[in-house]
Amino acid sequence: xxxxxxKIKKEVKEVIYEFFAEECxxxxxxxxxxxxxxxxxxGDSLMFLELIEIFKKKYSLNIELKTIGKYAVKHxxxxxxxxxxxxLLIIEHENNILNFE
Amino acid sequence: MIQKQAFLFPAFITDYTQKELELLSxxxxxxxxxxxxxxxxxxxxxxxxxxxxxxxxxDELLAQIIAYLFSCAFSDLLKxxxxxxxxxxxxxxxxxxxxxxxxxxxxxxxxxxxxxxFKLVNELACSGKYGMGGIIGLNVDDxxxxxxxxxxxxxxxxxxxxxxHVVAGTKNDVNTVLRLATIEGALNAVELNxxxxxxxxxxxxxxxxxxxFVNTIVLKAPxxxxxxxxxxxxxTTSDELKKELVFNLTSKINWYKTMQVLLKNRVNExxxxxxxxxxxxxxxxxxxxxxxxxxxxI
Numbered sequence: 001x002x003x004x005x006x007k008i009k010k011e012v013k014e015v016i017y018e019f020f021a022e023e024c025x026x027x028x029x030x031x032x033x034x035x036x037x038x039x040x041x042x043g044d045s046l047m048f049l050e051l052i053e054i055f056k057k058k059y060s061l062n063i064e065l066k067t068i069g070k071y072a073v074k075h076x077x078x079x080x081x082x083x084x085x086x087x088l089l090i091i092e093h094e095n096n097i098l099n100f101e
Numbered sequence: 102m103i104q105k106q107a108f109l110f111p112a113f114i115t116d117y118t119q120k121e122l123e124l125l126s127x128x129x130x131x132x133x134x135x136x137x138x139x140x141x142x143x144x145x146x147x148x149x150x151x152x153x154x155x156x157x158x159x160d161e162l163l164a165q166i167i168a169y170l171f172s173c174a175f176s177d178l179l180k181x182x183x184x185x186x187x188x189x190x191x192x193x194x195x196x197x198x199x200x201x202x203x204x205x206x207x208x209x210x211x212x213x214x215x216x217x218x219f220k221l222v223n224e225l226a227c228s229g230k231y232g233m234g235g236i237i238g239l240n241v242d243d244x245x246x247x248x249x250x251x252x253x254x255x256x257x258x259x260x261x262x263x264x265x266h267v268v269a270g271t272k273n274d275v276n277t278v279l280r281l282a283t284i285e286g287a288l289n290a291v292e293l294n295x296x297x298x299x300x301x302x303x304x305x306x307x308x309x310x311x312x313x314f315v316n317t318i319v320l321k322a323p324x325x326x327x328x329x330x331x332x333x334x335x336x337t338t339s340d341e342l343k344k345e346l347v348f349n350l351t352s353k354i355n356w357y358k359t360m361q362v363l364l365k366n367r368v369n370e371x372x373x374x375x376x377x378x379x380x381x382x383x384x385x386x387x388x389x390x391x392x393x394x395x396x397x398x399i
Binding site: 042044045046048049050052053064065066067068069070072073 | 116237238239243264265283284285286287288289382383385386
């Protein structure tokens with residue numbers, strides 16, 4: 001369980017913006033929290049998986065992928081902003097994220 | 102420092118970069134010549150190629166043909182640039198383009214093999230009873246547990262990485278397992294646009310017939326070793342290639358292990374010989390010190 005600080009919020013946002021800018025070959029200034037990951041960026045589940053792995057390593061998270069999958073079924077993510085919020089919840093609650101609801 | 106290079110050949114094209122034709126024509130390679138060769142060999146007029154042409158996505162034979170043609174054109178481009186691989190590996194039906202790149206067969210012979218393999222297994226596709234699915238986010242044990250509990254008539258036929266797998270079998274059971282996989286926490290579980298349960302036990306009935314066909318064709322020894330996706334052995338002879346063609350159609354494959362064997366053989370630079378970027382995307386989840394070099398930046 002990590003305390004979500006302004007520094008972590010900033011880091012997560014930066015990582016996600018830079019990730020999509022590079023992966024989707026989109027100028028970073030064209031990405032906002034309202035950008036739709038599928039329709040605007042042509043994103044896919046492999047990108048989602050890769051981002052999870054990035055954050056697992058970066059913050060040494062103890063979380064199983066299937067726990068995230070179960071959470072995502074109930075709380076589907078469509079926009080970059082929603083994805084940032086989900087990643088912050090994952091960092092904060094790790095494997096307890098399902099109990100957070 | 103680059104130690105060894107490998108060419109990888111995709112099976113189908115999920116998404117084009119939409120820069121493929123420009124890349125080829127910019128390097129003096131006319132893709133229409135490849136299309137015409139295929140048309141002549143098949144004895145049908147192929148639809149004019151466009152990135153959005155539905156026939157090249159929805160028609161299983163044409164989807165294989167177009168993937169093969171692009172892969173052959175890309176390997177010709179690499180050859181033109183004097184890039185020679187130490188190894189090759191073909192993802193599923195990507196094996197045919199691998200044989201072309203390794204100079205075991207001609208472009209026409211590849212079309213001939215693809216057509217005959219397709220014709221042979223097409224009775225399964227025509228029944229509409231079979232399908233395939235992709236599951237991301239669960240491991241092999243998780244998926245096998247779902248298959249066992251639901252008593253489903255399907256199996257994992259390929260692993261791309263620890264958390265990315267392909268299943269094949271009866272269509273209803275594929276859909277049941279995909280639905281249960283989502284409930285169990287798969288990040289994505291989708292039916293693939295394929296009506297043939299490639300690499301599954303349902304294809305073993307074609308072993309003998311496909312072996313008989315393969316024995317009618319002439320394969321030259323490959324110019325570079327090809328890693329088997331069936332058992333990851335290094336193939337260097339035409340006899341072994343023939344065996345591999347049969348394994349590749351009718352048995353389970355394992356792309357994850359294939360990539361690991363390439364890495365163990367000190368490959369640290371890969372080229373994806375084909376349209377789209379599917380294989381480089383999959384490779385992001387394979388540990389190792391390697392890079393995918395973009396054909397677009399040669």
